[in-house]
Amino acid sequence: MKQLFTLFIFVLGGFVFGQTYSSTDSPPSLLPVHQLRIYEIPKENRQVFLDRFRDHALRIMKKYGFNIVSIWESESEEKTEFVYLLEWKDENTMKIAWQGFMADKEWKEIKVQTAKLHGDFVNNIEDRTLKLTDFSPEKKLLK
Numbered sequence: 001m002k003q004l005f006t007l008f009i010f011v012l013g014g015f016v017f018g019q020t021y022s023s024t025d026s027p028p029s030l031l032p033v034h035q036l037r038i039y040e041i042p043k044e045n046r047q048v049f050l051d052r053f054r055d056h057a058l059r060i061m062k063k064y065g066f067n068i069v070s071i072w073e074s075e076s077e078e079k080t081e082f083v084y085l086l087e088w089k090d091e092n093t094m095k096i097a098w099q100g101f102m103a104d105k106e107w108k109e110i111k112v113q114t115a116k117l118h119g120d121f122v123n124n125i126e127d128r129t130l131k132l133t134d135f136s137p138e139k140k141l142l143k
Contacts, residue, residue, distance in 0.1 A: 033094060034069070034130040035086040040123040043080050048118045052110065053082070060107045064097040091129065
């Protein structure tokens with residue numbers, strides 16, 4: 001009887017103190033992860049950077065499963081920025097995809113060649129991993 005009572009308390013504690021989800025919620029591990037990338041680019045190399053990203057990076061990223069949600073430019077007197085938002089199934093998928101992309105022979109060669117012709121392409125990169133809150137109005141963007 002004492003063992004049954006202990007088991008009951010243990011199970012009840014799981015319900016009281018454990019996190020529960022409604023049928024419309026997903027556990028955090030099943031929610032996608034977003035990644036915000038912000039590149040500060042030299043104004044003189046803006047068009048060359050955009051061409052390289054459009055003509056090469058996008059194509060190669062696709063091989064590694066990158067899902068780009070949207071791409072923007074931001075310009076002020078101080079700096080020119082190239083910004084894009086990625087969506088990933090989870091952080092591990094993001095990590096593996098970036099490792100593949102950065103190790104890609106074609107991408108490495110393109111970076112070397114364009115740097116020889118045009119110099120530095122990027123002054124600074126900000127990389128932010130964004131995790132949806134449970135009160136986010138849109139929990140999932142993946143189709």
